Amino acid sequence: MAQTAEPPSGTRDFLAAEVRRREHAFASVRAAFERYGFEPLQTPAFERLEVLSGKYGDEGDKLIFKILRRGEHAASGEADMALRYDLTVPLARVVATHGNRLPMPYRRYAIGSVWRADRPGKGRFREFTQCDIDTVGSTSPLADAETLLAVNDGLVALGVPQFRFEINSRQALHGLLDAYNVPEQLGGRVLITLDKLDKIAPDAVAAELVDRGLARDIATGLVADLAADDPDRVRKQLDATERGRAGLAEVDRLLRLTASMPPGRVAFVPRMVRGLDYYTGPIFEVTSAGFTGSIASGGRYDGLVGALGGPDLPACGGSIGIERILSQRDDAEQGGAGLDVAIPVLSEESEPTLLALAGELRAGGLRVGVYLGSSGKMAKQLKWANDQRARFAVLLGAREQADNVVTVRDMHSGDQRRVPIPEAATHLREQFGG
Amino acid sequence: MAQTAEPPSGTRDFLAAEVRRREHAFASVRAAFERYGFEPLQTPAFERLEVLSGKYGDEGDKLIFKILRRGEHAASGEADMALRYDLTVPLARVVATHGNRLPMPYRRYAIGSVWRADRPGKGRFREFTQCDIDTVGSTSPLADAETLLAVNDGLVALGVPQFRFEINSRQALHGLLDAYNVPEQLGGRVLITLDKLDKIAPDAVAAELVDRGLARDIATGLVADLAADDPDRVRKQLDATERGRAGLAEVDRLLRLTASMPPGRVAFVPRMVRGLDYYTGPIFEVTSAGFTGSIASGGRYDGLVGALGGPDLPACGGSIGIERILSQRDDAEQGGAGLDVAIPVLSEESEPTLLALAGELRAGGLRVGVYLGSSGKMAKQLKWANDQRARFAVLLGAREQADNVVTVRDMHSGDQRRVPIPEAATHLREQFGG
Numbered sequence: 001m002a003q004t005a006e007p008p009s010g011t012r013d014f015l016a017a018e019v020r021r022r023e024h025a026f027a028s029v030r031a032a033f034e035r036y037g038f039e040p041l042q043t044p045a046f047e048r049l050e051v052l053s054g055k056y057g058d059e060g061d062k063l064i065f066k067i068l069r070r071g072e073h074a075a076s077g078e079a080d081m082a083l084r085y086d087l088t089v090p091l092a093r094v095v096a097t098h099g100n101r102l103p104m105p106y107r108r109y110a111i112g113s114v115w116r117a118d119r120p121g122k123g124r125f126r127e128f129t130q131c132d133i134d135t136v137g138s139t140s141p142l143a144d145a146e147t148l149l150a151v152n153d154g155l156v157a158l159g160v161p162q163f164r165f166e167i168n169s170r171q172a173l174h175g176l177l178d179a180y181n182v183p184e185q186l187g188g189r190v191l192i193t194l195d196k197l198d199k200i201a202p203d204a205v206a207a208e209l210v211d212r213g214l215a216r217d218i219a220t221g222l223v224a225d226l227a228a229d230d231p232d233r234v235r236k237q238l239d240a241t242e243r244g245r246a247g248l249a250e251v252d253r254l255l256r257l258t259a260s261m262p263p264g265r266v267a268f269v270p271r272m273v274r275g276l277d278y279y280t281g282p283i284f285e286v287t288s289a290g291f292t293g294s295i296a297s298g299g300r301y302d303g304l305v306g307a308l309g310g311p312d313l314p315a316c317g318g319s320i321g322i323e324r325i326l327s328q329r330d331d332a333e334q335g336g337a338g339l340d341v342a343i344p345v346l347s348e349e350s351e352p353t354l355l356a357l358a359g360e361l362r363a364g365g366l367r368v369g370v371y372l373g374s375s376g377k378m379a380k381q382l383k384w385a386n387d388q389r390a391r392f393a394v395l396l397g398a399r400e401q402a403d404n405v406v407t408v409r410d411m412h413s414g415d416q417r418r419v420p421i422p423e424a425a426t427h428l429r430e431q432f433g434g
Numbered sequence: 435m436a437q438t439a440e441p442p443s444g445t446r447d448f449l450a451a452e453v454r455r456r457e458h459a460f461a462s463v464r465a466a467f468e469r470y471g472f473e474p475l476q477t478p479a480f481e482r483l484e485v486l487s488g489k490y491g492d493e494g495d496k497l498i499f500k501i502l503r504r505g506e507h508a509a510s511g512e513a514d515m516a517l518r519y520d521l522t523v524p525l526a527r528v529v530a531t532h533g534n535r536l537p538m539p540y541r542r543y544a545i546g547s548v549w550r551a552d553r554p555g556k557g558r559f560r561e562f563t564q565c566d567i568d569t570v571g572s573t574s575p576l577a578d579a580e581t582l583l584a585v586n587d588g589l590v591a592l593g594v595p596q597f598r599f600e601i602n603s604r605q606a607l608h609g610l611l612d613a614y615n616v617p618e619q620l621g622g623r624v625l626i627t628l629d630k631l632d633k634i635a636p637d638a639v640a641a642e643l644v645d646r647g648l649a650r651d652i653a654t655g656l657v658a659d660l661a662a663d664d665p666d667r668v669r670k671q672l673d674a675t676e677r678g679r680a681g682l683a684e685v686d687r688l689l690r691l692t693a694s695m696p697p698g699r700v701a702f703v704p705r706m707v708r709g710l711d712y713y714t715g716p717i718f719e720v721t722s723a724g725f726t727g728s729i730a731s732g733g734r735y736d737g738l739v740g741a742l743g744g745p746d747l748p749a750c751g752g753s754i755g756i757e758r759i760l761s762q763r764d765d766a767e768q769g770g771a772g773l774d775v776a777i778p779v780l781s782e783e784s785e786p787t788l789l790a791l792a793g794e795l796r797a798g799g800l801r802v803g804v805y806l807g808s809s810g811k812m813a814k815q816l817k818w819a820n821d822q823r824a825r826f827a828v829l830l831g832a833r834e835q836a837d838n839v840v841t842v843r844d845m846h847s848g849d850q851r852r853v854p855i856p857e858a859a860t861h862l863r864e865q866f867g868g
């Protein structure tokens with residue numbers, strides 16, 4: 001019992017208050033995405049195993065929850081399905097499946113559970129919600145800009161108080177390597193190390209670059225310029241190479257197209273790399289005081305849909321770290337929603353009248369609870385009404401029944417008022433402005 | 435590719451129109467349940483295997499999707515988790531896990547996916563949504579009545595035009611066996627056969643009863659009374675036995691407590707059995723013209739929560755067959771939601787102005803799409819606006835730019851109007867009453 005009584009490791013039960021809090025957050029983000037014309041998509045919890053296998057690298061593959069074959073094949077111990085690991089591979093599969101039914105470009109949002117057999121830890125779950133927007137089938141820089149704008153609106157809708165988009169471009173990063181004469185074969189490793197400049201001291205980063213085989217003078221010059229947090233120093237260098245100029249043009253166009261956001265909301269950060277090597281164009285990360293790392297990210301990944309099994313289409317998108325944002329919120333929430341009207345039950349004879357009244361109130365949209373316990377005592381039932389945080393209680397005792405009235409009790413003030421039964425529903429609805 | 439391009443057998447991708455249709459239906463039902471004070475609950479997609487095993491009989495056990503152990507244990511071919519098969523076992527587990535955090539009685543609704551490895555077929559899926567309400571911890575007949583009332587409101591909210599609650603009671607069924615002198619050891623099988631009276635001719639049912647060992651005169655008498663569809667004939671028989679009287683009292687109280695529903699909405703149907711033997715009190719099924727079988731069902735099952743691994747608490751509940759109801763609906767729905775405003779892009783210089791205008795319109799709640807394709811041709815972009823079912827299009831060409839105006843085109847009438855750029859957002863919002 002003790003063992004089975006807990007939800008599986010790394011998963012959570014969401015009771016009423018948490019469901020409401022989460023659904024409210026999801027609804028806010030959905031509304032923001034809808035205003036951009038993004039359309040909702042829901043895919044199955046699991047996919048064929050071959051759709052997921054080999055898409056997440058060796059480490060990722062180990063974290064996939066695989067589903068055992070069924071029936072006579074169960075004894076084989078083999079899996080044929082797997083729980084989805086992200087929302088991007090299912091998107092690629094959907095574009096392959098429904099291509100001609102989809103508008104092009106296909107702009108979809110998805111807010112849904114994914115499952116990863118990570119070691120559970122503080123804020124790290126095995127079942128968690130991802131929140132993605134993607135535009136498949138457009139090379140327009142407007143699509144990149146709208147990704148940032150929609151993510152911005154989503155974060156604002158979630159109530160994140162302060163945040164900043166750090167933007168860069170894969171082209172600009174290539175230009176950076178060209179400008180500083182980083183040997184081609186060291187490029188990837190150099191970028192991975194430079195990405196640590198937001199966490200590690202510049203000296204340590206330079207030392208790691210040297211360890212990785214970069215000449216010391218190049219390493220120190222590169223790190224000095226990037227750590228200066230003065231994009232103009234780097235801009236000058238980028239401007240001297242072809243790929244650098246192309247990257248700068250990409251970055252500047254994105255800055256221009258997102259200029260309607262508050263000043264300082266979007267900044268060119270030349271050292272920002274993003275680990276994932278499938279990005280092909282502009283990239284972004286969103287940072288916010290109070291959060292380490294990023295709370296949203298994304299970019300252009302023109303080859304990815306094809307690589308994931310979909311057709312070869314350009315694409316860009318972004319993802320909001322909605323679980324991180326939710327986990328940062330005030331957890332001291334109230335229990336469930338309170339009742340508008342609580343109805344104690346003091347006798348069996350009164351039951352049909354009370355249920356009929358409850359029905360009238362509910363038809364008017366009020367949230368009404370009827371006492372379902374076994375106590376016949378008024379005091380105990382009023383305590384129940386209080387525990388339910390009811391705004392009003394309706395009492396129908398023997399005396400009230402004789403007079404064909406109910407007593408309406410204001411649970412905040414304790415004031416009581418006798419109201420004829422036929423008028424009770426109207427009277428109560430008026431208390432709620434209805 | 436051909437194989438991997440389909441979602442797994444028995445599962446579905448929900449594109450925009452279907453997501454909207456389903457979410458709208460779920461929201462309507464949720465709102466109905468909320469008015470009764472039912473609270474939302476969300477549990478993980480999977481549970482520990484031992485929580486699910488042995489709960490659904492041999493046939494059910496075979497249909498459970500089991501999840502392979504991970505890491506070094508993957509090679510064992512063993513499963514340790516399983517996708518949830520219904521929402522009732524997770525409820526029992528939640529009551530065991532969170533008992534003292536839950537209000538008592540605990541009244542929860544759950545609308546969520548369950549997974550069953552059934553052979554897929556028309557209207558039969560391996561991933562589908564269940565829609566349950568349950569009250570745990572109350573023996574009050576009001577709890578049974580409120581289950582029916584809430585299911586009624588849910589069905590009305592779903593737009594089911596006509597339906598009827600058939601109610602009965604396990605006690606009344608026991609009384610029926612007593613009244614007709616059915617030998618104790620034949621009771622269960624006799625009830626299972628009687629349940630077929632809504633599908634099979636009375637003669638055939640009587641014959642099957644005889645096959646099962648019931649004396650011919652008893653079988654024909656029982657079937658004749660039940661098939662007559664005249665509850666009074668059976669009432670007289672029930673009234674002659676102790677369990678029959680107890681059952682009738684249960685049924686009559688439920689009829690009295692649900693009398694606020696439209697006439698004929700609830701009917702005592704003495705032959706209605708419900709296959710599942712965990713019911714202990716009143717039971718119900720909802721039938722509707724246009725549907726074979728039931729579209730909702732439930733009852734009281736006081737021993738079930740304990741038997742499923744939870745504490746020993748009384749409980750009652752109901753379930754709406756929401757997938758059946760959704761599948762019956764008109765499928766000839768439109769595509770996604772149309773745009774309020776479509777914004778063609780005729781030059782790179784106009785982009786920042788257009789995105790800023792789009793931002794203003796979205797801040798006012800409008801759904802705005804910006805052209806993300808590669809054509810520079812006005813005709814092609816207007817076709818796009820039309821395909822998006824946009825209400826208005828905003829055009830900013832070279833001439834407009836020189837005059838600092840946009841052309842607002844009514845996509846229904848084709849009327850065009852020049853509006854100064856600074857007034858464009860206000861002008862358009864006014865068209866939508868904002």
